[in-house]
Amino acid sequence: MSKIRPLIPLLLTAGILIGGNGLQGTFISLRALDEGFSTSLIGVVGAGYNVGFAIGCVYVTRILRAIGHIRTFSAMAAIASAAAIAMVLVIEPWFWFVMRLVAGICFAGLFATVESWLNASVTNANRARTLSIYRLVDLGSVTAAQYLIPGVGIGGFELFAFISMALTLSLVPISFADRSSPVAPEAIRFDVKAPWNISPLATIGCIVVGLTNAAFRSLGPIYAQGIGLSVTAIATFMSAGIIGGVVLQYPLGHYSDQFDRRLIILVATFGSLVAGLFLAFGAGSDEWLNFAGIFAFGAFAMPLYSLCSAHANDHAAEGQHALVSAGMLFFWSLGAIIGPLFASFMLDLFGPRALFIYTAVILFLFMLYTLQRMTAREAVPTGERSMPFRNLLRTSSFFNKLAAGSHPQHDGGSLRQDARSDRIAEREDQV
Incomplete structure (x- = not known):
């Protein structure tokens, strides 16, 4: 402590x-x-x-x-x-x-x-x-x-x-x-072409996360208000999506370390798609059904960014991981700019349920692209992956560095240096 x-x-x-x-x-x-x-x-x-x-x-x-x-x-x-x-x-x-x-x-x-x-x-x-x-x-x-x-x-x-x-x-x-x-x-070195060259799937995946998740964060309250939820219920609705995003992070991450990550990306995308369709067509105005639906949506949709980033790092060469982190955040930002804009026009035209119809269409197209990439490129064997899955926040690229260092097996030099520093500090405390 x-x-x-x-x-x-x-x-x-x-x-x-x-x-x-x-x-x-x-x-x-x-x-x-x-x-x-x-x-x-x-x-x-x-x-x-x-x-x-x-x-x-x-x-x-x-x-x-x-x-x-x-x-x-x-x-x-x-x-x-x-x-x-x-x-x-x-x-x-x-x-x-x-x-x-x-x-x-x-x-x-x-x-x-x-x-x-x-x-x-x-x-x-x-x-x-x-x-x-x-x-x-x-x-x-x-x-x-x-x-x-x-x-x-x-x-x-x-x-x-x-x-x-x-x-x-x-x-x-x-x-x-x-x-x-x-x-x-x-x-932080940044090259807009490099992330695409390293992993087209991860690049498109981060854009998709921006298109869908950012639309939910910006327009989720509008959806909830549009179907008649109270202000308190709207707060619970948004919180349920955020909490749901934590539940499957580690299980999905664990299995992505054991199997082809693209398969787990496919599973998470499919789960998000089903939850979105449930919210659009099955939940109606029932508060608890909407809470359950958005919880499931968050559980599958929120880990997608971390899964895509891990997949990109699987294909990154030594010294490219910082570039991948910056690139994934940049492409997420592009999707996050476009997503709320396009989704808001859909809501204006077709009402609140258009939000999750929009996300379902985007996710379905991403599933098709993921399947195409699985046939175009071999998976990286688990023993050759340079980094395991990390649960990432989309706050800054420095969070990726903080998370990367929590896996000491990938930074032996730093671990030894930190251990020496700790021993020196302990001796100084004793003095």
Whole structure:
């Protein structure tokens, strides 16, 4: 526990950020609907965040190298806080699009700063435990934040203020962290063609995850409101999808390490497709059936990003894993920009159930492409895979580095160095 204690301020900061971001995503969609925005305009506003996120992913390493971690975090938190509170002052779709774009840039920078800092602060002795706590922080903070919406209500300025306060208060724990800011990270090399050359299936898969999962996160509240769910039920609906995403991560990951990953990708895609069709045609307006359907959808759909990333790493050569991580996040961002836009137009034309008809069509086409790739390329034998499955968050490419280091068998040099550092630290403590 003593090795985790210095990381608690960073983990608290991460929890505040992740919770505030999860709250903002759901609340903005519901508030925009309450303000009379059309579904297509809500999709545009949702896409604004993902446009900003993609921009932030490209430039954040340069900013970290130029001004350091604490200055980057402080600037991004202040700007994101101002963008959140500004939305209640000017209630116009174009302004909200710009503010969500700004928020996307800032959150890409904020997550990258925290995760880069964590990655520089952990050793292989406490990395796996830190990673587990970080995932629990992610799940708990996003789930709890959803229930502020029915508790406070969507009609006033209060939730805008709560979001702004959360972003401002996220500066407090990190200010009490170790005063020595870590060394600025190396620039992340990015080549848009390289991920496709390494694995076309993984590249298309990450785009598909962006097209479908980002549409659910942006427009899921609109679907739930459209079928008549209460505000409390909408919070539960969104939380069920998030919690469902945790349930099958490790079972699917385990089996993907034992068999052809493409087979497990196919299973997860099929499960998501069936759950989507159930929500579109079988759940009706029944709350519990919708909760069960979205739980199943999340259980199969959320692990797809990690499965696709693992498949790409199977085919990556030595030294290409960082490039794969950056590439998968970039292509997910592309899908996440397009998905809410296209799905929102479908909802405008055909009603709320069009959201899951749209996702089912995308997933069906991806199943066909996966089958085609299984005939075009041999599977990588399990003994020749350079990395096992890792449960990844789509927060920053630095999370991939944090997760990669939790498998010490793939980083023996670092493990030995960390062990030496731990022994030195223990001797210093004894002195």
